[in-house]
Structure formats: structure tokens, C-alpha cells
Amino acid sequence: AQSVTQLGSHVSVSEGALVLLRCNYSSSVPPYLFWYVQYPNQGLQLLLKYTSAATLVKGINGFEAEFKKSETSFHLTKPSAHMSDAAEYFCAVSDDTGNQFYFGTGTSLTVIP
């Protein structure tokens, strides 16, 4: 079964500092991988997705993630944190159809002014 592990349920960074949110997947075949952001009492917004076209995926709001098969990782990064980046972030892997998702436990990002 597909699964993802997010290391660190809470991450705090200073405004302007690098954001690094970790995600490792467990799969025998290259999966489809996603990063979503969730603001309080709202649904999920897609940040970016990996579908094997390129290992470095650029998303919205300056976020990007690199797929590393050797490390089974798909970490999310942003060079400079903004206050508006404070939210809950979920890594997810999908099944072969790209439709059914398995979510990580989430990482709450706090940005310190």
C-alpha cells in the first residue's frame, strides 16, 4: 500500500528564512506525489505535483519540491518564507490512477515575524 511520512508535525521559521518541509514515500514504483496547503477551516489547495516528467517540480507561491528516488523523498522548499505561508501542509501519494490519495499526517508551518 502507498504511504507517505512527514517528519516534523510543527516547523517554525523566521520571515525571510528558508522553508523545508520533509516528506518520504513508501512505494515499490515511482508514484504520483503531491503537496497541498490547507488554511484554517478551508479545503486543500494544490501547491505542486510530481508525475515523473521532471524531478524538480515548481509550484505556486514560490514553492518547489525535488523528487529523489534514491532517498524516496519529496521535500518541499521555499527560499524565503512569508507570513502568508503559515498554514498546514500535507504531502500525499496517489495510486496508479492518480485519483485515490494517501495523505501524510501534515506539518504545521509557523512564520515568525
Add this chain to the structure above:
Amino acid sequence: GAVVSQHPSWVICKSGTSVKIECRSLDFQATTMFWYRQFPKQSLMLMATSNEGSKATYEQGVEKDKFLINHASLTLSTLTVTSAHPEDSSFYICSASPGQMNTEAFFGQGTRLTVV
């Protein structure tokens, strides 16, 4: 991107009553819809998968008689929480998929259910 709309965005109901949540795909036909539940400060847990015109497939531990799912058309799926109790209070999110390979699913904005 494609739009999935959930209604209502929040609802408060009395214990013992039933609540229906709608999930609509506004600009595509969704052959498959998924229902998730999210407890505070936790991740999304898949409850069930519904395919248009057939019975939903429930995940282990999800009571199918309590969480009734109907997917009668290609643009609408409903989740009915029957005889709701306070422990059913949660955030419910649906996602919809066109059903094609390599196509992501699109998520609704979620419904906050509070049972008092």
C-alpha cells in the same frame, strides 16, 4: 483548474438528526468521488470511494449505514451522516476525479460539521 464545490461549508445539527453534505463537480464529469474526514490537527482519512451509478466502497472501520453515500449523477455525490452524535463532529472533504489516468483529483472546500 477544475472546480469542486461542497455545500454547506458549515453546519450545526442536534444529536440524533441527519445531515446531508453535497459535493459537486462544476466543470467536469466525475466518474469517481472520494470522501475524507479530518479530525482537528490531524490528517485526512479516506472514508469511502464512490463511482457513479454503483455502491460506494467503504474503508475499513467506516460504518456504511451511518455514512450513506450516493453518487447518482456524474456531477453530484452526497454524504449523509445519519443519527449524528457529537463524536461525528469533524471536517468532511470530498474530492472528484474525471476518472482518467494520470489525472489529479480536485478537492472541495470542506464542510465543518458540529453536532450538539
